[in-house]
Every structure is written in structure tokens, then in C-alpha cells.
Amino acid sequence: MNEQLFWVGGTDRRLALFENAYPIPKGISYNAYLLTDEKTVLFDTVDRAIAEQFFENIESILKGRPLDYVVVNHMEPDHCATLGEIVLRYPNVKIVCNAKTVPIIKQFYNFDIDSRTVIVKENDTFSSGEHTFTFLMAPMVHWPEVMVTYDMKDKVLFSADAFGTFGAMNGNLFADELQFERDWLDDSRRYYTNIVGKYGPSVQTLLKKVSTLDIQVLCPLHGPVWRRNIQWYMDKYKTWSSYEPEERALMIAYGSIYGNTENAANILAGLLGDRGVKGIAMYDVSATHPSVILSEAFRCSHLVFASATYNGGIFSNMEHLLMDMKAHSLQNRTVAIIENGSWGVMSGKQMRELLGSMKNMTILENTVTLKSSLKEPQMAELEALADQIAASMA
Ligand SMILES: Cc1cc2nc3c(=O)[nH]c(=O)nc-3n(C[C@H](O)[C@H](O)[C@H](O)COP(=O)(O)O)c2cc1C
Numbered sequence: 001m002n003e004q005l006f007w008v009g010g011t012d013r014r015l016a017l018f019e020n021a022y023p024i025p026k027g028i029s030y031n032a033y034l035l036t037d038e039k040t041v042l043f044d045t046v047d048r049a050i051a052e053q054f055f056e057n058i059e060s061i062l063k064g065r066p067l068d069y070v071v072v073n074h075m076e077p078d079h080c081a082t083l084g085e086i087v088l089r090y091p092n093v094k095i096v097c098n099a100k101t102v103p104i105i106k107q108f109y110n111f112d113i114d115s116r117t118v119i120v121k122e123n124d125t126f127s128s129g130e131h132t133f134t135f136l137m138a139p140m141v142h143w144p145e146v147m148v149t150y151d152m153k154d155k156v157l158f159s160a161d162a163f164g165t166f167g168a169m170n171g172n173l174f175a176d177e178l179q180f181e182r183d184w185l186d187d188s189r190r191y192y193t194n195i196v197g198k199y200g201p202s203v204q205t206l207l208k209k210v211s212t213l214d215i216q217v218l219c220p221l222h223g224p225v226w227r228r229n230i231q232w233y234m235d236k237y238k239t240w241s242s243y244e245p246e247e248r249a250l251m252i253a254y255g256s257i258y259g260n261t262e263n264a265a266n267i268l269a270g271l272l273g274d275r276g277v278k279g280i281a282m283y284d285v286s287a288t289h290p291s292v293i294l295s296e297a298f299r300c301s302h303l304v305f306a307s308a309t310y311n312g313g314i315f316s317n318m319e320h321l322l323m324d325m326k327a328h329s330l331q332n333r334t335v336a337i338i339e340n341g342s343w344g345v346m347s348g349k350q351m352r353e354l355l356g357s358m359k360n361m362t363i364l365e366n367t368v369t370l371k372s373s374l375k376e377p378q379m380a381e382l383e384a385l386a387d388q389i390a391a392s393m394a
């Protein structure tokens with residue numbers, strides 16, 4: 001990255017589910033960085049899956065020099081599963097971390113920790129020779145012990161999971177060497193909303209803290225490194241963490257067993273298109289992973305949920321999705337509902353309750369209720385709903 005700082009991470013393109021939960025068809029990178037100052041300093045380690053590459057990378061740079069320090073910004077196994085092996089290979093290494101990190105290291109490992117830790121707190125400084133670092137605590141920017149480290153000499157921020165993204169590194173280390181907005185932004189939003197989305201206020205606190213720093217290089221633990229347009233990316237984080245929609249845009253999500261709810265959703269989408277609504281996004285909750293739809297809900301200002309009734313409740317994948325949205329604190333959206341059922345239609349009422357329990361949701365009044373299938377006279381109801389949605393988007 002420069003004469004002294006090296007990316008020593010790696011990429012996993014084999015893993016199907018990150019955290020055993022999120023599909024990553026484009027893979028994932030685990031970033032770690034090595035500084036060869038008067039002392040050598042490693043910033044975080046990596047997931048077990050890429051341990052071999054990681055140690056090879058480190059050795060090719062250290063060339064027999066000892067590793068003096070490892071800074072642990074985040075003690076989650078995707079970054080710390082190889083910390084134990086670091087200690088085995090470099091027995092004199094000191095671990096730089098904050099007080100909240102120590103008990104978590106002890107939970108995961110049995111090596112002697114107390115004799116090798118350098119405990120740092122907010123705004124402490126630490127020097128490796130030419131470089132001096134300062135530390136800012138970032139609790140709940142994923143886990144409670146998270147901190148970020150700022151290199152005051154080169155103005156580099158090691159930002160832990162913040163500003164990370166799903167996606168393999170494909171030879172280009174820097175975001176400005178990629179078409180980030182075109183090729184990466186959706187995955188980056190999906191990463192943020194699903195992994196950190198619940199902790200918006202904590203992210204806002206971190207954003208305020210780092211806004212006072214002159215950041216020339218932003219080094220997250222996943223995905224490309226930023227050295228241009230950092231403010232653009234930070235602004236995305238500002239929007240996502242404030243739960244404000246990123247775009248005035250509409251997403252329709254439907255849950256349908258036999259296709260009749262789907263049909264109504266398709267017709268509504270067409271009516272909205274006729275009314276000038278552009279860029280409509282539409283998902284079948286059984287076909288698209290909830291992490292994608294959750295991410296889209298963070299992007300869009302207006303949401304339509306259409307669901308069949310299922311065992312007296314909401315169609316299960318739709319229920320899962322709505323619970324996920326609530327769990328991730330989605331708020332400030334305008335929402336419309338379509339329900340369907342053959343004998344006791346319940347899904348609309350229950351969706352309204354669930355959505356109503358989220359913060360600051362405007363739920364449009366006209367729920368459209370289908371009984372098994374859409375009948376011609378109900379077209380007027382869908383037209384009225386389309387009018388109402390279009391008006392609320394204008
Ligand atoms: C397992 C199962 C449970 C269902 N439970 C209910 C129910 O509790 N109440 C109801 O009115 N319809 C229930 N239905 C019927 C569907 O909600 C109804 O046929 C609906 O019109 C299907 O819409 P679709 O064509 O979009 O799948 C159930 C269907 C299935 C397969």
C-alpha cells in the first residue's frame with residue numbers, strides 16, 4: 001500500500017454463507033495490514049479459512065524479522081481465529097487492545113494473555129517508531145469491544161468492520177480502481193444493513209468521532225481500501241445509520257403459494273409504472289434471500305408487502321422477513337399492504353401489527369384484501385392503492 005504498510009489479508013470464494021447466514025456469491029475478503037516500522041505492527045488477523053495465505057503473506061514481508069505487536073480492533077473469529085497461531089509463531093508478540101477485548105480473548109483462547117497485552121483506551125497514543133497511533137472506541141459497531149486505530153503519520157484509519165463489504169478482492173486493492181458504485185454498493189449496503197444495521201446510533205457516534213480526523217486512507221476489515229471519495233462512502237453510512245431511505249424508491253415484496261398474491265403484486269407494479277413510478281424493485285420472499293430484501297428496504301423509501309395467509313398468520317418467509325426488518329430497527333418508511341386467504345384472511349392484520357411496532361412507519365390505510373384470487377371488481381381497489389402510493393411518492 002506504501003513502502004511500510006502492506007495488505008496481508010486474503011479472500012475466500014468457497015464459503016457459501018458468511019456467519020453461516022448470509023449468501024456471498026461474490027466471496028468475501030478478510031483484511032489484515034502489516035506495518036514495518038522500527039517495530040512491526042499487524043492490524044488484526046484473519047479467518048481460519050485463509051490462514052495459510054495469511055501467514056505466507058506475513059512471512060514474505062517480515063523476512064525473518066520478529067512481529068512485535070498485533071492490534072486487535074475486533075475480537076470476532078472472522079478476524080481473530082488466527083490470533084492463537086500468531087502467538088505460537090511469534091511468541092514475543094504483544095497484543096494491543098482495549099480492556100473490553102481481554103475477557104473475550106480469554107474466552108476464545110487459553111494462551112497467557114495478561115503477560116502480553118498492552119491495554120489502550122480512548123485517545124491513548126502508541127508509537128511503533130516513526131508512526132504514532134491513536135485509538136477510538138467504537139462499541140457495538142458490530143461487537144462491544146470494537147475500536148478503530150488511526151495512524152497519525154500517514155493519516156490511515158483502520159476501521160474494523162465499519163466500511164467493510166462482502167465481495168472477494170480480485171487484484172484491485174483500492175476502491176478507486178473499481179466501479180464501486182456499480183459493482184459493489186449493493187453488497188456493501190447488504191453487508192452494512194445485515195451485520196451492523198441494528199446499531200445505527202453506535203455507527204453515528206463513530207462517524208462523529210472520526211469526522212474530526214484527516215483520513216487519507218480508510219482500511220476496513222472486509223473489502224477494498226479507500227483513498228479517494230472517502231466522504232461519499234461516509235455519507236452512505238450516515239444515511240444508512242440514520243435509517244433514512246437512501247432513495248425515493250419503491251420496493252414490492254410478496255409471499256405467495258399458488259401465485260394469486262404474486263399476480264396482484266405484478267398488477268400493482270404495472271399500475272405504479274403507469275403512474276410514473278420508476279425503478280420499481282420487486283422480490284418473491286421465497287426466491288430471494290431475506291438479507292437482500294432487508295438491504296433493499298434500507299435503500300427504498302416506500303415498501304409494499306403482499307402476503308397470503310398461512311396457518312392463521314403471515315406466509316412464513318414473509319413473516320421472517322418482517323421480523324428481520326424489525327430486528328434491524330428499520331424505520332421511517334411508507335408502507336402498503338395486500339393480503340390474501342381462502343377462508344380466514346389474517347395476514348394483513350398481522351403484517352399491520354408487526355409493521356406498526358416499528359418506529360415511525362406510515363402505513364397506508366387501504367389494505368387490499370383478496371379472497372383466493374383477484375376478481376375484476378377489485379381492480380378499482382388496486383388502482384386506488386396505486387394512486388395513494390404514487391401520491392405519497394410525489
Ligand atoms: C399451509 C397453508 C396454510 C394456509 N392457511 C390459511 C389460513 O389460515 N387462512 C386462510 O384464509 N388461508 C390459508 N391458506 C390458503 C392461502 O392463504 C390462500 O389460498 C391464498 O389465496 C393463496 O394465495 P396465493 O395464490 O398467492 O398463494 C393456507 C394455505 C396453505 C398452503
Ligand SMILES: [Fe+2]
Pocket residue numbers: 074076142143161
Ligand atoms: Fe464483526
Ligand SMILES: [Fe+2]
Pocket residue numbers: 076078079161221222
Ligand atoms: Fe468482520
